[in-house]
Amino acid sequence: MSADKNRKYNITNCFDDLKAGGITRTKQTAVAVVEAMHLLCLIDVKDERNRKNIYLTNFGGQALAKLAESGRFQSRKSHFLEETC
Numbered sequence: 001m002s003a004d005k006n007r008k009y010n011i012t013n014c015f016d017d018l019k020a021g022g023i024t025r026t027k028q029t030a031v032a033v034v035e036a037m038h039l040l041c042l043i044d045v046k047d048e049r050n051r052k053n054i055y056l057t058n059f060g061g062q063a064l065a066k067l068a069e070s071g072r073f074q075s076r077k078s079h080f081l082e083e084t085c
């Protein structure tokens with residue numbers, strides 16, 4: 001969604017979304033989630049201008065599509081992306 005809106009999505013935005021969803025209260029958890037997804041090749045993390053921006057890989061896009069199609073998970077809107085529209 002961030003790529004469609006030409007917005008950079010970084011670890012801080014991820015933390016804000018996880019916090020808004022009631023999933024975590026610490027940035028350490030967000031960093032751990034991002035690192036785990038990166039190690040699984042679902043996302044790519046790039047250092048850009050003092051930020052670690054997050055990009056979905058082809059594998060991550062395929063996995064996300066399969067999760068959405070399965071109907072077993074409910075997607076949540078990004079607090080960051082909805083607020084900046």
